[in-house]
Amino acid sequence: MYSVPFDYLCAHNIQEALKLLSEYGEEGRVIAGGQSLIPLMKLRLARPKCLVDIKRVPGLSFINKENGHLKVGALTTHRELGVSDLIRSDLPIMHEAAQVIADPQVRNLGTLVGALCQAEPSGDWAPVVLALGGRLKCVGQKGERVLEAKEFFVDAYTTLLQPGEILTEVNLPIPGARAGGAYLKVQRRAGDFAVAGVAVQLTLDEAGLCKDIGIGLSGAGLTPLRAVAVEELLRGRRISAEILEEASRCLAGSVDPISDLRGSSKYKTDVLKVTLKRAVQLAASRSKRS
Amino acid sequence: MSKVGNRGVIGQPIKRKEDQRLITGKGIFVDDIVLPEMLHASFVRSPYGHAYVKRIDASRALGLPGVVDVVTGEEFAKFVRPQKAHSGLDSPTARALEDYGIAVKKAIYHGEAVAAVVALDKYTAKDAVELVEVDYDPLPPLVDAEESMSDGAVKIHDGTPTNVVWHKTYNYGDVDKAFSKADLIVKSRLYFDRFMAAPLETYVIIASFDRGQEVMTVYCNSAHPGRDVFLVAGALNLSPNRVRLICQDNGGSFGNKNNIYPYTALIGYLAMKTGRPVKWVMDRNEHLLASGHGNEMIYYGEIAVKKDGTILGIKARLIADEGSELRSEPRGAMVWIRQLTTFYRFRHLRMEVNAVLTNKCPTGSMRAYGKVQHCFLIESLIEKAARQLRLDPAEIRFKNFILPKEMPYKNPAGNIYDGGDYPGCLRRTLEMVGYEDWRKKQQKLRREGKCLGIGIAMAMESQGGNLAPLWKKGHKSSGSVGSAMIRIDADGNISASVDSMSMGHSHQTTTAQIVADVLSVSPDDVDVFAGFDSWITAFGERYSGSYASRFSTVHHGAIFGAAKRMREKILRHGAFLLGSAVNKVELVQDGKVRVKGTKKSAGLKEVASNAWLNTGVLPKDLEAGLVVHYVYKAPLKPLESAELGKGNFSLTYAYGGAAAVVEVDPGTGMVKLLKIVLVDDPGRCINPMVCEGQVHGQIGHQVGAALYERLLYDKTDGRLLTSTFKDYLLPTAADFPTLETAIMETPSLFSPLGARGMAEGGGVPQIAVINAVRDALSPLGIEIDSSHIEPEEILRRIQERTDR
Numbered sequence A: 001m002y003s004v005p006f007d008y009l010c011a012h013n014i015q016e017a018l019k020l021l022s023e024y025g026e027e028g029r030v031i032a033g034g035q036s037l038i039p040l041m042k043l044r045l046a047r048p049k050c051l052v053d054i055k056r057v058p059g060l061s062f063i064n065k066e067n068g069h070l071k072v073g074a075l076t077t078h079r080e081l082g083v084s085d086l087i088r089s090d091l092p093i094m095h096e097a098a099q100v101i102a103d104p105q106v107r108n109l110g111t112l113v114g115a116l117c118q119a120e121p122s123g124d125w126a127p128v129v130l131a132l133g134g135r136l137k138c139v140g141q142k143g144e145r146v147l148e149a150k151e152f153f154v155d156a157y158t159t160l161l162q163p164g165e166i167l168t169e170v171n172l173p174i175p176g177a178r179a180g181g182a183y184l185k186v187q188r189r190a191g192d193f194a195v196a197g198v199a200v201q202l203t204l205d206e207a208g209l210c211k212d213i214g215i216g217l218s219g220a221g222l223t224p225l226r227a228v229a230v231e232e233l234l235r236g237r238r239i240s241a242e243i244l245e246e247a248s249r250c251l252a253g254s255v256d257p258i259s260d261l262r263g264s265s266k267y268k269t270d271v272l273k274v275t276l277k278r279a280v281q282l283a284a285s286r287s288k289r290s
Numbered sequence B: 001m002s003k004v005g006n007r008g009v010i011g012q013p014i015k016r017k018e019d020q021r022l023i024t025g026k027g028i029f030v031d032d033i034v035l036p037e038m039l040h041a042s043f044v045r046s047p048y049g050h051a052y053v054k055r056i057d058a059s060r061a062l063g064l065p066g067v068v069d070v071v072t073g074e075e076f077a078k079f080v081r082p083q084k085a086h087s088g089l090d091s092p093t094a095r096a097l098e099d100y101g102i103a104v105k106k107a108i109y110h111g112e113a114v115a116a117v118v119a120l121d122k123y124t125a126k127d128a129v130e131l132v133e134v135d136y137d138p139l140p141p142l143v144d145a146e147e148s149m150s151d152g153a154v155k156i157h158d159g160t161p162t163n164v165v166w167h168k169t170y171n172y173g174d175v176d177k178a179f180s181k182a183d184l185i186v187k188s189r190l191y192f193d194r195f196m197a198a199p200l201e202t203y204v205i206i207a208s209f210d211r212g213q214e215v216m217t218v219y220c221n222s223a224h225p226g227r228d229v230f231l232v233a234g235a236l237n238l239s240p241n242r243v244r245l246i247c248q249d250n251g252g253s254f255g256n257k258n259n260i261y262p263y264t265a266l267i268g269y270l271a272m273k274t275g276r277p278v279k280w281v282m283d284r285n286e287h288l289l290a291s292g293h294g295n296e297m298i299y300y301g302e303i304a305v306k307k308d309g310t311i312l313g314i315k316a317r318l319i320a321d322e323g324s325e326l327r328s329e330p331r332g333a334m335v336w337i338r339q340l341t342t343f344y345r346f347r348h349l350r351m352e353v354n355a356v357l358t359n360k361c362p363t364g365s366m367r368a369y370g371k372v373q374h375c376f377l378i379e380s381l382i383e384k385a386a387r388q389l390r391l392d393p394a395e396i397r398f399k400n401f402i403l404p405k406e407m408p409y410k411n412p413a414g415n416i417y418d419g420g421d422y423p424g425c426l427r428r429t430l431e432m433v434g435y436e437d438w439r440k441k442q443q444k445l446r447r448e449g450k451c452l453g454i455g456i457a458m459a460m461e462s463q464g465g466n467l468a469p470l471w472k473k474g475h476k477s478s479g480s481v482g483s484a485m486i487r488i489d490a491d492g493n494i495s496a497s498v499d500s501m502s503m504g505h506s507h508q509t510t511t512a513q514i515v516a517d518v519l520s521v522s523p524d525d526v527d528v529f530a531g532f533d534s535w536i537t538a539f540g541e542r543y544s545g546s547y548a549s550r551f552s553t554v555h556h557g558a559i560f561g562a563a564k565r566m567r568e569k570i571l572r573h574g575a576f577l578l579g580s581a582v583n584k585v586e587l588v589q590d591g592k593v594r595v596k597g598t599k600k601s602a603g604l605k606e607v608a609s610n611a612w613l614n615t616g617v618l619p620k621d622l623e624a625g626l627v628v629h630y631v632y633k634a635p636l637k638p639l640e641s642a643e644l645g646k647g648n649f650s651l652t653y654a655y656g657g658a659a660a661v662v663e664v665d666p667g668t669g670m671v672k673l674l675k676i677v678l679v680d681d682p683g684r685c686i687n688p689m690v691c692e693g694q695v696h697g698q699i700g701h702q703v704g705a706a707l708y709e710r711l712l713y714d715k716t717d718g719r720l721l722t723s724t725f726k727d728y729l730l731p732t733a734a735d736f737p738t739l740e741t742a743i744m745e746t747p748s749l750f751s752p753l754g755a756r757g758m759a760e761g762g763g764v765p766q767i768a769v770i771n772a773v774r775d776a777l778s779p780l781g782i783e784i785d786s787s788h789i790e791p792e793e794i795l796r797r798i799q800e801r802t803d804r
């Protein structure tokens, strides 16, 4: 399995990367960890004329805490997130997801940002970033813009990024008191793409009612999804078996999983339903402990 | 069993000789070899499961700089003869098959080669493949064996009367009478799913033709090089001694690399045509599509039992889905029918066999080849009978076992079991898994709504096949030979070779152990040739290779026999040197020859030097030098009737027991393997560390088959859906609990060292896992009838039960 011939260019700063990309237009692609792009190229499903490698661009690998937010750079790898103390203490849901994404070899190379740009519908990072309400900083020839994660994933493997644009940073709000999060992934084997994944980040109020909630889904459709209707249903309610039953019915109405070898659309919907219940319950129990 | 040597090296867990070299990246695999002027080949493959090839236009490909040639199936068929590796089946369809390894007029499975590109480098070859334009005329594919055997079905091979290549019924005992006495008859339609061996290294071949000497040298990673020499020679119209086949390091086979030979002939032709060496490295996608798949089978099985669990007989109708060509098949369907009674004492059996062609990748050898399917049939029927009789699955097996005191035991087909302790093996398995405790835990968890299952299984696997009548008409027996060579040079250095292929089997280590034991030296003093070279190493004709777990029987026999001969030679030369009679000398530590009861001795180096260099003084009847080539023949009697399937078909009958504990998630259908144990009886263990490693592989592969790996074809277009590792799910270490294994040693009564083959084990872990899932779901009244189970299927079945 060999790719079609391509040019490989290595950028040393963002300006250079943007310039190189603009020269190739639609035919140029950023390469970060290569853990999605290279397999696709080897299968000849992706046939870029040129790869612009950004790994030598300085200052793109970081996990910084600023104003109640964690900022993660474009070159920060799955592994770096998985072992970061900051992530473990401030965004435990991300710590949890980092333990179940792919295998150690892939985690050493693959990046959070690369995964978001890939917009794999069965990936693990997108649902987590959706549940957390993350924002994405992008730069292009024309300047910088910030996008909401919830509007970023527009179609199958397609995002709002324009050709030549680079996503440089993910910005994630740190949840406050009485918050709890959980990422539950149902997978066929360790480190496989999800059959279904549910990320829940919620906050309970003093009375134990659900004050705020974000739910991100993997394996639920053509793109990673945010379960807006379910969030609305649960907001202001006490987490009980009955309401979870209702939530899972509501979820079934708002997803449309792709049938593939990991399961039919119906199966994935069923799995999403149970996983939703389990994830909300787990997040709620964690919030009580926090 | 003879007591060998005096150092007791056999049975020691010495470290593998291979490790240092392989772990530090110093192995030499076929792809590491680069020959001068070498070209690279790549195949154009059919995107259809069934289609006429109407026209191939290579002009664009030939226009790509670096492309040397494009060879179509039609051209190959002009110069390469079709190959027949199958067991000389005598049906009209089998006779008509012409297997070129490439589509000539019609592509008959997804991924079949239709043309080859030869280029200066591998990248150009791949790019050119895309530029070859092929016009296809698609036909409806037959991916279902039962459909394929129906009267109106399109014929996969034009001009054949039917897609059924073999139909025969074997009868042992009086089945109808046995069934008439039954208290209960249990029936099942069982499906054994298609999966494969997916070794780290795919097929790799380099062929180089010496036009002056007319010698074809092939470097490849075949697991059955002895046979391939003859197949390739036949295909290319060369005499077999002009084909030099060299196989060194091999990145795993598990049976799969027995199926490489059709490609070897094609690459050989490309080398002859271009006059330059040609290398071909199969990629992963091609390997999944078009190497060799495992046997897929459908059984309509029935078991007759008494209320107390006594088994009276079994009837089955087998439909074996062979894929589109007969390669190793239908040995998988044929040979092991005779062991269908496995460990159990019932004597009445009927098996109707139908071997059927379909539009799928040809099946071929794979670990537990043909046995796992049959063991799955009987173990599934027993399991179901036990449930209906409300007997514990262990209890029903104990009730029916053949006992150690009955050994050697002749089964209804005339196979003579070479010893073993079947009840002991199951007892040990139950102890290791903690059977009673799990049963108690299960009760408790069931009350909590959890689905815990405990599965046990036993499986048998034969080695040292008595297959000659199947290989060559008119021959009455055996065909199981192994060949070994030992040479001691004038400086006393010992080198040995054996006609096997080591693909993680540790043959260098265990061969050295046996030789060292017999010659009273250290295994470190024995250099063993890594691999096979038909011009240099020991070569036991078409049998040479590593398949059917034959190493521990015929190759042990060869090494042991060669070492004993060498020992004789050393003693005779030593006696001469010491001026003593042969019966007055003995071999002592470090291979020294000593006059018994004295201190008078000669070192191995001294003896060897005299034997090779001081030849003028040697007496007439003492052959110069220290070289031995020994061919071992398994002590097998002629078959009573090969036609009727009567006689002893194998030298040894290895077996093992396994137990698995699983938890099924009733919300998702996911199965989690909590515990797996396996007890294997290799008769005599040459190196316990090696045995353990082999068994680990067995567990990995066969648990994979039960829960992860399957080859799924699309029913409408005949495409293989699981054609990359994204969809063909291979489990990794992270999916397993700690593997718990044990070795039992009940020596074989017939094999040279008391050893049996191991690590194929009849697929016992797979069956144990399926039985565990069955057990977990049994309170819901769910029966599992397939050898592989998908979570979606489990959830659907649970929902059907609970929604009612």
Ligand SMILES: Cc1cc2nc3c(=O)[nH]c(=O)nc-3n(C[C@H](O)[C@H](O)[C@H](O)COP(=O)(O)OP(=O)(O)OC[C@H]3O[C@@H](n4cnc5c(N)ncnc54)[C@H](O)[C@@H]3O)c2cc1C
Pocket (backbone or CB within 6 Å): A029, A030, A031, A032, A033, A034, A035, A036, A037, A038, A039, A074, A100, A101, A102, A103, A106, A109, A110, A111, A112, A113, A114, A115, A116, A117, A118, A120, A122, A123, A124, A125, A161, A165, A166, A167, A168, A191, A192, A193, A194
């Ligand atoms: C064996 C295997 C198992 C895997 N299992 C999982 C799993 O269980 N769960 C899971 O979620 N994922 C899994 N993955 C995918 C993995 O997480 C990838 O690493 C990730 O999807 C892509 O990150 P990357 O840095 O490797 O991106 P690349 O492969 O380099 O790029 C991916 C895409 O994003 C674009 N891109 C990358 N960075 C930027 C940027 N800064 N700006 C703009 N565009 C950019 C590229 O152009 C490309 O289109 C697996 C991959 C493999 C090979």
